[in-house]
Amino acid sequence: MSTLLEVSGVSVTFDGFRAINNLSFQIGAAELRAVIGPNGAGKTTFMDIVTGKTRPDEGRVLWGEKSVSLLGLNEAQIAREGVGRKFQRPTVFEDQTVADNLMVALKKDRGPLAVLLFRPTPEDHTRVEELASEIGLSDHLQTQAGILSHGQKQWLEIGMLLAQEPRLLLVDEPAAGMTGPERDHTTELLKEAAKTRAVVVVEHDMDFVRKLNCKVTVLHEGSVLAEGSLDHVTSNQEVIDVYLGR
Amino acid sequence: MGNLIKTNRSVPIVLALLAGFALLVTVLSEAYGSGGLSVSLTKTLGMTVCLCIIALSMDMVWGYSGILSLGHFAFFALGGYMIGMWLMYARTEDVIAASLAQGQLPATPAELNDAIAVQIFGVVGGDSFPWMWAFSHSLVAQLALVVLVPGILAFVFGWLAFRSRVTGVYLSILTQAMTLALSLYLFQNDTGLRGNNGLSGLQNIPGAEAIPQSQISIWFLWASIAALALAYVFAAWVMSGKFGNVIRGIRDDEARVRFLGYSVEGYKLFVFVVSAIMAGVAGALYYPQAGIINPDELAPIASIYLAVWVAIGGRGRLYGAVIGAAVVSLLSTWFTGGRAPDINLGFYTIQWVDWWTVLLGLGFVLVTLFAPKGLGGLVDLMTRKGEAK
Numbered sequence: 001m002s003t004l005l006e007v008s009g010v011s012v013t014f015d016g017f018r019a020i021n022n023l024s025f026q027i028g029a030a031e032l033r034a035v036i037g038p039n040g041a042g043k044t045t046f047m048d049i050v051t052g053k054t055r056p057d058e059g060r061v062l063w064g065e066k067s068v069s070l071l072g073l074n075e076a077q078i079a080r081e082g083v084g085r086k087f088q089r090p091t092v093f094e095d096q097t098v099a100d101n102l103m104v105a106l107k108k109d110r111g112p113l114a115v116l117l118f119r120p121t122p123e124d125h126t127r128v129e130e131l132a133s134e135i136g137l138s139d140h141l142q143t144q145a146g147i148l149s150h151g152q153k154q155w156l157e158i159g160m161l162l163a164q165e166p167r168l169l170l171v172d173e174p175a176a177g178m179t180g181p182e183r184d185h186t187t188e189l190l191k192e193a194a195k196t197r198a199v200v201v202v203e204h205d206m207d208f209v210r211k212l213n214c215k216v217t218v219l220h221e222g223s224v225l226a227e228g229s230l231d232h233v234t235s236n237q238e239v240i241d242v243y244l245g246r
Numbered sequence: 247m248g249n250l251i252k253t254n255r256s257v258p259i260v261l262a263l264l265a266g267f268a269l270l271v272t273v274l275s276e277a278y279g280s281g282g283l284s285v286s287l288t289k290t291l292g293m294t295v296c297l298c299i300i301a302l303s304m305d306m307v308w309g310y311s312g313i314l315s316l317g318h319f320a321f322f323a324l325g326g327y328m329i330g331m332w333l334m335y336a337r338t339e340d341v342i343a344a345s346l347a348q349g350q351l352p353a354t355p356a357e358l359n360d361a362i363a364v365q366i367f368g369v370v371g372g373d374s375f376p377w378m379w380a381f382s383h384s385l386v387a388q389l390a391l392v393v394l395v396p397g398i399l400a401f402v403f404g405w406l407a408f409r410s411r412v413t414g415v416y417l418s419i420l421t422q423a424m425t426l427a428l429s430l431y432l433f434q435n436d437t438g439l440r441g442n443n444g445l446s447g448l449q450n451i452p453g454a455e456a457i458p459q460s461q462i463s464i465w466f467l468w469a470s471i472a473a474l475a476l477a478y479v480f481a482a483w484v485m486s487g488k489f490g491n492v493i494r495g496i497r498d499d500e501a502r503v504r505f506l507g508y509s510v511e512g513y514k515l516f517v518f519v520v521s522a523i524m525a526g527v528a529g530a531l532y533y534p535q536a537g538i539i540n541p542d543e544l545a546p547i548a549s550i551y552l553a554v555w556v557a558i559g560g561r562g563r564l565y566g567a568v569i570g571a572a573v574v575s576l577l578s579t580w581f582t583g584g585r586a587p588d589i590n591l592g593f594y595t596i597q598w599v600d601w602w603t604v605l606l607g608l609g610f611v612l613v614t615l616f617a618p619k620g621l622g623g624l625v626d627l628m629t630r631k632g633e634a635k
Contacts, residue, residue: 051505079507091502093495104491110508112516116489164506 002065004029004198005168010049010059011222019045020056021222029167032194034209034230035202037219038243043202044088046219047170051085052078064167080110084166088173090153094146098137098156101145102128105160127163134192135159136185151182158189169199175208187211206230218243254482256565261475268471276460285460289535292467294575296535297555299470299477299528301571302564303521304552309561310485311517312497314414317421318525319548320428321396325526326533326543328395330445331379332388333534336452338362339383369443376438392530393523400522401515408511408518413500422546429544444540448533463535470531474568477524481564484520493517494562554606558613559620566622573621574609578602 007025011018020042027033037043048054050061052075061070063081070078079085093101106124109115132138135155140148145156154174161169171190175183190212193199203209209216209230216233218226220242226233233239250257271291274283283291300322307313342361346353353361364373381387407420435441451462484490495503496510504510533539552571559570580586581602589596598605617623 074509075501075504076507076509079505085505087502091499093491093498093502095494095498096491100491104488104495105506110506112489112509112512115492115508116484116487118488120488160506 002029003027004064005050006060006062006067007046007050008060008062010056010061012045012049012054012056019222020049023059023219023223025217025224027168027198027200029198030194030196032191032199032212032214033201034212034214034216035200035219036204036206036209036216036243037225040221041219042222043219044172045222047085047172047200047202050078050168050170051075051083076110079164079166082165082167084161084164084169086154086157086161086169086171086174088176090150090157092145092148092153092156092160094144096145097142098132098145098148099128099141101156101160102131102163105163107163107165131159131163134162135189151178151186154178154182154186155189158186158193162193167197169193169197171199171201173203173205174201175203175205183208183211206234250479250483250486254486254564256563257479257482260478260565260568264471264475264478268468271467272464275464277458277464285463288460288463288467290576290579292463292470292535293532294572294579295467295470295474296528296532297575298568298571299474299531300525300552301555301559301567302474302477302481303524303528304556305561305564305567306481306485306517306524307521308553308556309563309567310490310497311493311514313514313518314418314553315421315518315521316418316546316549316553317423317425318521318552320425320544321400321522321525322529322532323539323541323543324396324399324428325392325529326536326539327439327445328388328391328526329530330448330533330539331382331439332385333448333450333452334366334445335362335379335382336385337447337450338365340452340455341365367440370435370441372436378438389530392526396522396526396529397519400519404515404518408514411511422549425544425549426546429541429546432541432544439541442540442542444538444542445533446538448539449535449537451534466531466535470535473527473531477528478564478568481524484517485564554610557620558610560617560622560625561620563619563622563626565625566620569621569625574606578606581605 003026005025005027007023010020010023012020023042023046025046035043035046045054049056050070052070052073055071062068063070068081070081073081093104103120103124106127108118129138129141132141135158137152137156137159140152145153148156158171158174174186174190178186187208190199190201194214201212215228216230217224218233218239225242226236226239271283271288273279275281275288276283276285300318304315304318307315307318339358339362342358342365346358346361359375360373363375367373375382381391403424407417412420431437432439433442439445449459449462451457454462485493492503492508492513496513500510555570555574556567557570558574559568560566581598584599586598588598613620619626
C-alpha cells in the first residue's frame with residue numbers, strides 16, 4: 001500500500017511543554033484510521049502540524065507520491081495540496097445558506113480574481129445537490145447554516161470537506177454531542193469517504209471508534225504508544241494503564 | 247447584470263433613487279432650474295454624496311470583510327491632495343501667465359515656473375517645486391495618481407499587516423496610527439504640500455474661469471452621483487457572488503476559509519486596496535467642492551466618524567452605509583452650521599455646535615442598543631414585512 005502521509009521524528013514544544021515528542025505516523029492513500037489518547041496526548045497538535053497551523057521544532061512531514069515536505073507550506077497551500085480538516089466545534093459559515101457553504105468549498109481555482117469572475121455552471125449546482133443528499137441536507141439547501149442543528153452543522157462541515165475533494169481528511173471528534181442515529185450516519189459518511197481517500201478520525205468515544213472498525217493509533221504524551229486493531233490496542237497493558245484504566 | 251439584480255435587489259432601487267435625486271437637484275438648481283437650491287447647499291449635497299462613496303468602501307472593508315479600518319480618510323484625503331495639486335498648479339499658471347503677459351518681454355518658461363513656485367510655496371517659505379509636484383502640470387498624471395497613491399499605500403500597509411496576521415483591534419490601532427502619522431507629516435511646512443495651509447482655491451477649475459460656480463457646483467454634484475452609482479453597482483457585484491461569500495466567510499471564521507484552501511491574506515489585501523482606491527476617487531471629487539484641503543482632514547477623528555456612520559447606517563448592507571453617511575453627515579452639517587435653533591433652558595443654553603457630538607454619541611448608543619443592524623436593518627424589516635411569508 002502506498003503511503004500518502006509520512007510524519008517522522010516530529011517534536012514540538014510550547015513554552016517548555018513538549019506537546020509532541022518524536023512522533024512518527026504513516027497513513028495510506030485509502031485508509032480509515034482512528035487516533036485516540038487521553039487529554040493532552042497531542043492529538044490536536046498533531047493535526048495542527050499536518051495542516052500547517054503549527055510548525056514543529058524538528059522532524060519531517062512528507063506528502064504524496066513525490067514526498068513533498070508540507071513544512072514549507074502555509075495552511076491554504078496545504079489545503080490545496082489535498083488535506084481537509086474538520087474542527088472539533090462545528091465550523092460553517094452560519095450567515096450563509098447550505099448551498100453557498102458547499103459552493104464555496106467546491107474544488108475550484110482559489111485565486112481572488114478567478115473567484116470574482118466565477119459563475120456556477122449547471123454541473124456545479126448538480127455537484128452541490130449530490131453532496132447535500134450525501135450528508136442528508138437535501139431539504140435544507142436554502143437554509144441558513146446558522147439555524148441547523150448541531151449534528152447537521154457537523155455534517156455540513158464534512159460535506160464541505162468532501163466538496164474540497166481532499167486526499168486526506170482529518171476529523172476532530174466528529175461524534176461529540178451527537179445523538180445515536182446521528183452517530184450512525186456520521187460513521188457511514190466517514191467509512192464511505194475512506195474508500196477513496198485517507199481519513200484520520202481523532203476521537204475520545206470508544207463506542208464510536210469500535211463502529212468505525214479500523215486500525216487505531218494510541219497517542220500518549222506526544223508519541224505513539226500502540227497501533228493496531230482496537231482489540232489489539234485495548235489489550236495492551238500500557239494502554240490500559242495510561243488511558244483505559246482511568 | 248440580471249443575476250446581480252436578482253441577488254441584490256437594492257441595486258435597481260438605489261439607482262432609481264439616485265437618478266431621481268439628480269433630476270430633483272437639477273430642477274431646483276440656480277443654473278438649470280428654479281434656483282431654490284443655493285450654490286452652497288448644492289456643494290454640501292455633492293460632498294455628502296462623496297462621503298456616501300467612502301462609506302461604501304468602508305462597508306466593504308468593515309461590514310463585509312470584518313477589517314475595522316480607522317484610517318480610511320487617509321486614502322480619501324490623498325485622493326483629494328492629488329487632484330488638488332493639479333488644480334492649484336494649473337490655476338496659478340493661468341493667473342501668473344496673464345499677469346506676466348502685461349510686461350514688455352514675454353516670460354521664459356523658467357521664469358514662469360519660478361513665479362508659479364513662489365506663488366504657491368511662498369506661504370511656507372519655499373520658492374521651488376518639491377519633487378512630488380513633478381507631474382502637477384498634467385491632469386492625466388494627477389488623475390492616475392488619485393488611484394495609484396491610495397492604492398499603493400493600502401497595498402504596502404495591507405501586505406505588511408495581513409501577512410503578519412494582525413487582526414481585530416490591533417489592526418484598527420495600526421490603521422489609526424497610519425492616518426495620524428500621515429497627518430502629522432503633512433502638517434510640517436517642508437513636506438511639499440504646504441503644511442497646515444494645505445491646498446486652497448480648489449473650487450476654481452482651470453480653464454473654466456468664465457463659468458459661474460452655480461453651474462460648476464451642479465456638474466460636480468452630477469459627477470458625484472454618477473460615481474456613487476458606479477461604486478454601488480461595483481460593490482454589489484463584488485459582494486454578490488462567490489467572492490462575497492468567501493469575504494463574509496473570512497469575517498465570520500477566518501480559519502475555516504484558510505483550511506478550505508483560500509489565501510485569506512490575498513483576499514483581505516484585494517478588498518483593502520480596492521476600497522482605498524474607491525476612497526481616493528471619492529476624495530478627488532469631494533475636495534474641489536470643498537475648495538480646500540489641509541492635513542486636518544486626515545486626523546484620526548474623521549475616520550472614526552466614518553465608522554460611526556457605517557455603524558448607524560448598518561454594516562454588511564451596502565445601502566446601510568449610504569443611508570448612514572447621508573443622514574449623519576447632513577444632520578452634522580445642519581447642527582454645526584448654525585442653522586439649528588439653540589435651545590434656551592433659562593439657566594443654560596444648548597448650543598448645537600457644541601452639543602451635536604453629544605447627540606451623535608447618544609444616537610450611536612441608541613442604535614447599538616435598539617437597532618444593532620442600523621438604520622439599514624430597519625429598511626430590511628420593512629421590506630421583509632412587505633414580502634409577507
